[in-house]
Amino acid sequence: xxxxxxxxxxxxxxxxxxxxxxxxxxxxxxxxxxxxxxxxxxxxxxxxxxxxxxxxxxxxxxxxxxxxxxxxxxxxxxxxxxxxxxxxxxxxxxxxxxxxxxxxxxxxxxxxxx
Amino acid sequence: xxxxxxxxxxxxxxxxxxxxxxxxxxxxxxxxxxxxxxxxxxxxxxxxxxxxxxxxxxxxxxxxxxxxxxxxxxxxxxxxxxxxxxxxxxxxxxxxxxxxxxxxxxxxxxxxxxxx
Numbered sequence: 001x002x003x004x005x006x007x008x009x010x011x012x013x014x015x016x017x018x019x020x021x022x023x024x025x026x027x028x029x030x031x032x033x034x035x036x037x038x039x040x041x042x043x044x045x046x047x048x049x050x051x052x053x054x055x056x057x058x059x060x061x062x063x064x065x066x067x068x069x070x071x072x073x074x075x076x077x078x079x080x081x082x083x084x085x086x087x088x089x090x091x092x093x094x095x096x097x098x099x100x101x102x103x104x105x106x107x108x109x110x111x112x113x114x
Numbered sequence: 115x116x117x118x119x120x121x122x123x124x125x126x127x128x129x130x131x132x133x134x135x136x137x138x139x140x141x142x143x144x145x146x147x148x149x150x151x152x153x154x155x156x157x158x159x160x161x162x163x164x165x166x167x168x169x170x171x172x173x174x175x176x177x178x179x180x181x182x183x184x185x186x187x188x189x190x191x192x193x194x195x196x197x198x199x200x201x202x203x204x205x206x207x208x209x210x211x212x213x214x215x216x217x218x219x220x221x222x223x224x225x226x227x228x229x230x
Binding site for chain 1: 118120146148156157158160163171205207209211218219220221222223224226
């Protein structure tokens with residue numbers, strides 16, 4: 001069965017500092033991986049995705065993530081945090097069921113301090 | 115990018131009434147849509163997968179007679195919470211899968227339901 005684990009339910013960084021949000025997955029087949037961001041009282045916005053090809057994927061707002069098969073990881077980074085990056089972040093893996101549903105991690109709240 | 119809308123964004127209703135939530139893909143066709151429920155400070159819980167022209171597939175533990183799903187067209191799916199009770203109060207989010215975009219799911223803005 002596929003699963004996603006996000007290490008750290010809450011991450012706090014200073015404005016301008018590096019952001020690192022951790023995501024590990026479990027999948028017996030090559031995964032499709034996603035990072036979504038959710039601002040308060042809103043739906044989810046796609047940040048970036050990995051399907052095939054280049055393992056370092058770049059997304060919106062300066063975020064990027066690297067697919068590391070050997071570590072079964074897909075950590076999200078941003079070299080410089082902005083106050084506007086404060087939000088909830090979800091890592092997800094696409095299920096290989098015929099519905100193609102997403103399996104989400106528990107979420108990580110990013111706090112950015114001035 | 116692909117846009118998914120939900121209506122209404124907020125709804126307050128009395129216990130025992132039914133509430134319908136619409137999910138629309140505005141600029142692409144979605145043969146598959148998904149309905150999620152989210153409790154405060156928690157992740158999304160998939161309720162059901164909605165397939166155009168066929169019956170929805172419900173996740174284990176979700177009452178299909180309580181949460182009616184209809185996917186009558188390639189751009190519209192509806193979720194009806196029947197005989198709503200206070201414990202149904204939650205944030206409901208839909209998503210639509212764009213096959214043209216490597217099967218990426220695009221999410222609606224969510225609907226906040228409060229049952230009094």
